Amino acid sequence: MLGVGILKGLAETGRNFVGSYFDPKRMVTVEYPEQRLPLKENSRQFPFLVFDGDEAAIGLRCVACQICEKECPPQCIYIEKSKDKKPDHLGKPQYYPAVFDIDTSVCMSCQICVEVCPFDAIKMDNQYELSTTDRFGGLLLNRDQLTKPNGYFQTLHPTDASEIDTRREEERVKAAAKARADAEAKAASAAKPKVAATGTTTVNNAPGVAS
Amino acid sequence: METLEQIRMRVLAACPEAVVDLVLNPAPSAQHSLRVDRDHLATVALFLREDPSLRMDYCSNVTGVDWPDRTEKVKVKKTVDGVEKEVEETRGIPGCLEVVYHLYSVALKHGPVILRVRTLDRAQEVAVPSLTPVWRGCELQEREIFDLFGVRFDGHPDLRRLLMWEGFKDHPMRKDYVDPDDFEYEPTPHDRVLERAKPYQDRGGTA
Amino acid sequence: MSGGNGGSTQGSGSPGLSAVDRFALLPQEMEDGGGSWLEISMGPQHPSTHGVFRMDVVLEGETVVKLKPVFGYLHRNHEKIAEGTSYLSSMPYTDRLDYFCSLTNNWAYALAVETLVGLQVPERAEYLRVITAELTRLQNHTCLAGFLMQDMGASGTPLMYGFREREFILDLFESLTGARMMCNYMRFGGCRCDTPAGWLDQVRTVVTDYPQFLDEFENLLTGNEILMSRTQGVGVLTKELAVNASISGPCLRAAGVDYDLRKVDGYGIYPRFPFRVPLGDHGDTYDRYMLRILEMRESLKILEQALKEIPEGPVIDPKAKLRGFRPKPGEAYGRIEGPKGELGFYLISDGGANPYRYRVRPPSLINLTVLEDLCLGHNVADTVIILGSIDIVLGEVDR
Numbered sequence: 158m159l160g161v162g163i164l165k166g167l168a169e170t171g172r173n174f175v176g177s178y179f180d181p182k183r184m185v186t187v188e189y190p191e192q193r194l195p196l197k198e199n200s201r202q203f204p205f206l207v208f209d210g211d212e213a214a215i216g217l218r219c220v221a222c223q224i225c226e227k228e229c230p231p232q233c234i235y236i237e238k239s240k241d242k243k244p245d246h247l248g249k250p251q252y253y254p255a256v257f258d259i260d261t262s263v264c265m266s267c268q269i270c271v272e273v274c275p276f277d278a279i280k281m282d283n284q285y286e287l288s289t290t291d292r293f294g295g296l297l298l299n300r301d302q303l304t305k306p307n308g309y310f311q312t313l314h315p316t317d318a319s320e321i322d323t324r325r326e327e328e329r330v331k332a333a334a335k336a337r338a339d340a341e342a343k344a345a346s347a348a349k350p351k352v353a354a355t356g357t358t359t360v361n362n363a364p365g366v367a368s
Numbered sequence: 369m370e371t372l373e374q375i376r377m378r379v380l381a382a383c384p385e386a387v388v389d390l391v392l393n394p395a396p397s398a399q400h401s402l403r404v405d406r407d408h409l410a411t412v413a414l415f416l417r418e419d420p421s422l423r424m425d426y427c428s429n430v431t432g433v434d435w436p437d438r439t440e441k442v443k444v445k446k447t448v449d450g451v452e453k454e455v456e457e458t459r460g461i462p463g464c465l466e467v468v469y470h471l472y473s474v475a476l477k478h479g480p481v482i483l484r485v486r487t488l489d490r491a492q493e494v495a496v497p498s499l500t501p502v503w504r505g506c507e508l509q510e511r512e513i514f515d516l517f518g519v520r521f522d523g524h525p526d527l528r529r530l531l532m533w534e535g536f537k538d539h540p541m542r543k544d545y546v547d548p549d550d551f552e553y554e555p556t557p558h559d560r561v562l563e564r565a566k567p568y569q570d571r572g573g574t575a
Numbered sequence: 576m577s578g579g580n581g582g583s584t585q586g587s588g589s590p591g592l593s594a595v596d597r598f599a600l601l602p603q604e605m606e607d608g609g610g611s612w613l614e615i616s617m618g619p620q621h622p623s624t625h626g627v628f629r630m631d632v633v634l635e636g637e638t639v640v641k642l643k644p645v646f647g648y649l650h651r652n653h654e655k656i657a658e659g660t661s662y663l664s665s666m667p668y669t670d671r672l673d674y675f676c677s678l679t680n681n682w683a684y685a686l687a688v689e690t691l692v693g694l695q696v697p698e699r700a701e702y703l704r705v706i707t708a709e710l711t712r713l714q715n716h717t718c719l720a721g722f723l724m725q726d727m728g729a730s731g732t733p734l735m736y737g738f739r740e741r742e743f744i745l746d747l748f749e750s751l752t753g754a755r756m757m758c759n760y761m762r763f764g765g766c767r768c769d770t771p772a773g774w775l776d777q778v779r780t781v782v783t784d785y786p787q788f789l790d791e792f793e794n795l796l797t798g799n800e801i802l803m804s805r806t807q808g809v810g811v812l813t814k815e816l817a818v819n820a821s822i823s824g825p826c827l828r829a830a831g832v833d834y835d836l837r838k839v840d841g842y843g844i845y846p847r848f849p850f851r852v853p854l855g856d857h858g859d860t861y862d863r864y865m866l867r868i869l870e871m872r873e874s875l876k877i878l879e880q881a882l883k884e885i886p887e888g889p890v891i892d893p894k895a896k897l898r899g900f901r902p903k904p905g906e907a908y909g910r911i912e913g914p915k916g917e918l919g920f921y922l923i924s925d926g927g928a929n930p931y932r933y934r935v936r937p938p939s940l941i942n943l944t945v946l947e948d949l950c951l952g953h954n955v956a957d958t959v960i961i962l963g964s965i966d967i968v969l970g971e972v973d974r
Binding site for chain 2: 945
C-alpha cells in the first residue's frame with residue numbers, strides 16, 4: 158500500500174515524541190545556562206600557569222624557557238624573561254617570566270604548549286565562558302590572570318596532577334638528599350686539613366714545650 | 369605492478385621521442401617518479417591510461433611545486449693571470465614551476481605512478497599541456513594550480529581562478545609572494561608579526 | 576574573469592550544444608535561449624549549500640541547463656601556513672580542514688609523515704586509530720543522512736535524531752582527546768595520550784546501543800515514499816565517469832566501483848578486520864544515501880572487533896621526537912579512506928623544520944567535479960539534494 162513507509166516513519170516520530178516526556182534516553186535537552194553538564198576530566202579550553210604553595214611569586218613553575226612560545230602554532234604566547242632569578246622547587250635559581258601574555262582570541266586550544274613544556278608549568282583550563290565586551294584587551298590574559306594554584310589544577314585533572322605531584326616530590330627529595338650529601342662531603346673535606354695541621358705543629362715544636 | 373624502471377622502458381618504447389627521466393626519492397617511502405618533457409606529456413599519459421597491464425585510469429592528485437631561482441657555488445678551472453687555477457664561481461640555476469601527477473589504477477588496484485612535468489621558467493614560459501582530456505579529475509586541481517602558482521594549462525576547457533576571486537593579481541603559493549599591506553592590530557605580536565605590526569601599533573585596541 | 580581557455584567554442588545559443596561546448600562556456604557567455612533562460616546564483620549564504628559555497632545555475636523553467644560551482648569563500652591558504660610552521664604545528668590545522676572528521680584528517684597527515692620518515696606505530700596506537708576513525712565515520716555518516724533529509728525539507732527531525740546520537744560519540748572524543756571536534760590527537764609515530772580509565776567500556780556501550788538507533792533511523796527514512804521518489808533516479812553517476820573524474824569514497828562506491836582504500840591500500844591494521852564493502856547499483860542519490868547507512872553497520876562490526884582485540888602497550892613510538900623534528904629530504908604521498916573520500920597528503924621535505932611543499936588532496940573538492948554532470952536536466956530542487964548527497968564540507972574544499 159502506498160504510504161506504508163510514511164506511516165512507519167510517523168510511528169517512529171511519535172515514539173520519540175511521547176518518550177521525550179519520561180524516557181531518559183530521549184530527554185536530551187539541557188537547559189543551559191541554568192543547567193550545565195559536567196565537563197569531562199580531559200576537557201581543554203585555554204592554558205593557565207601553575208604555581209605551587211600559596212604565593213604565586215615564589216611558587217610559579219614557569220622558568221621562561223620560551224619553548225611554548227616557539228612551538229605555539231598561531232603564536233599567541235608572548236614571554237619576556239625577568240632579569241633576576243628565583244629558586245625553583247629543587248632549590249636551583251631560575252629565571253621567571255616578567256611578562257607572559259596569551260591572546261585567547263588567537264589561541265586555538267591545541268594543547269601543544271602543554272605537551273612541550275618540560276617543567277609542567279602550563280596546563281589546560283576548562284573555562285570557556287570568557288566573553289567580554291573589550292575586543293582586544295579583554296581577551297588578552299596577562300601573567301597574573303593566568304596564574305592559578307596547584308590545588309585548582311588538582312580539581313581539574315586529578316589523575317595528571319597526582320602523577321606530577323608525586324614525581325616532583327620525588328625529585329625534590331632526591332635533590333634535597335643530594336644537597337645534604339654534598340654539604341656533608343664538603344664539611345668532611347673542610348675538617349680534614351685541620352687535623353693534619355695540628356699533627357705537624359706538634360712535631361715541629363721543640364720537645365718538652367707544652368703546645 | 370612492475371618497477372618504475374620497467375615502466376619507463378615501456379613508455380620510451382611506445383613514445384620514442386619522449387624524454388623520460390627517473391627521479392629518485394631519497395626518503396624511506398621510495399616513491400620514485402618519472403619526469404616527462406612538456407611536448408610528450410599527453411601521449412605518455414594516454415599510454416599509461418590505455419596500456420593493458422598498467423590501466424592507470426585514476427588520477428588521484430595533481431600538485432604544483434615552486435622551485436625558485438637558486439645560486440650554487442661551483443669550482444671551475446679558469447686561467448687567471450696566465451696561471452690555471454680552480455676558482456669558485458657562483459652559478460645561477462633558473463627556477464621553474466613543476467606539476468606532479470599521482471596516478472593509480474582502479475581496474476587493477478595498483479599504483480602509484482608519479483609523473484612530473486616542469487615549465488621552462490617562472491615568469492613567461494609557464495605553459496604545460498593539460499591532462500584534463502585524459503583524466504577529467506584533473507580539471508579542478510589544474511585550475512587551482514593555475515590560480516595559486518600561475519601555470520597555464522593548454523587544452524584545459526575552463527581555465528579560470530578557482531579559490532581566489534576574479535581580478536586577483538598575484539599567485540599566492542609562490543615562494544616570493546608578498547602579503548598585501550592590510551595588517552590588523554594584534555595584541556601579542558612577536559618576530560615577523562611584530563615587524564609588520566609596527567606601523568599599525570597605534571591603531572585600534574586598548575591594550 | 577580571465578575569459579578562460581575555451582576559445583575553441585562557438586557561441587551558439589541553442590540549448591542543444593554539444594557536451595564540450597556546454598562545458599566550456601560560462602553562464603555569462605551563453606546566449607539566451609529565446610529569453611526563457613534564468614541565471615540564478617545560489618549564493619554563498621544559503622541554508623542548503625553546506626557552508627559558504629556558490630553555484631551559478633542557468634535554468635530553463637525549472638530545469639538546469641548549466642551549473643558552475645564557485646569556490647573560495649573559505650580559502651585560508653592552509654598549505655602556505657603549513658610551509659611556515661613546523662610539522663607538529665600543522666597537526667591542529669589539519670583538524671580544521673574537514674571539521675566534522677578531525678581525527679581522520681589527523682591520521683592522514685600522520686600517515687604521510689610516517690611514510691616520509693619511516694616511523695613504526697605501536698599496536699595499541701594502531702587499534703586506537705582504527706577505533707577513533709570508525710567512530711568518526713559513524714558520526715559523519717549520521718550527520719550526512721540528517722543533513723540530506725534537512726535539504727529535502729524534513730525540517731530537522733532526522734537531523735536532530737542524528738545529532739543526538741552524535742553527542743555520545745563527541746563525548747567519547749572529549750574524554751579521550753580533550754576536545755569534541757578539534758581533536759589534535761594523532762602524532763607522528765602513534766597517538767598523543769592513552770585512554771583514560773573506563774573509556775573503552777564507554778565505547779562498548781555506545782557501539783552496543785548504536786544498531787538500535789540505526790534501526791530506528793532506517794524505520795523512519797529508508798522506506799519513506801517521499802524520500803524514495805525524490806532521490807531514486809536523481810543524479811545518476813556512471814562508473815566510467817566516476818573513475819575518470821577521480822571521484823572517491825561513498826560516491827564512487829555508489830556508482831558501483833569496488834574501490835575502498837581500507838581494502839586496496841590496507842594501511843594501518845585494516846587487513847585484520849573482515850568487513851564488507853557495500854556497492855551501489857544505480858549510482859543515484861538513493862544509492863549514495865543507502866550506502867552510507869550500510870557503511871555505518873560495517874563500521875560497527877569493525878569497532879566491535881577492535882574493542883575486543885586491543886592490546887596493552889605504549890601509544891607512541893619511543894624514537895619519535897616531539898620538538899626539533901627534521902625529516903631528511905624526500906617526498907611522500909599518504910592517503911586514507913576518510914568518511915568523505917580519499918584524503919591524501921603530499922609532503923616534500925628539504926631537510927628543514929618546515930615542509931617545503933605541503934599539499935592536501937581534498938576529496939570534497941574533487942567529488943564536485945561532476946556536480947554539473949549530475950545536475951543537468953533535473954530541477955533546481957534536485958540540485959540541492961544532489962549536492963547534499965555528494966557530502967561536501969567547505970573547510971576541505973577551500974582549505
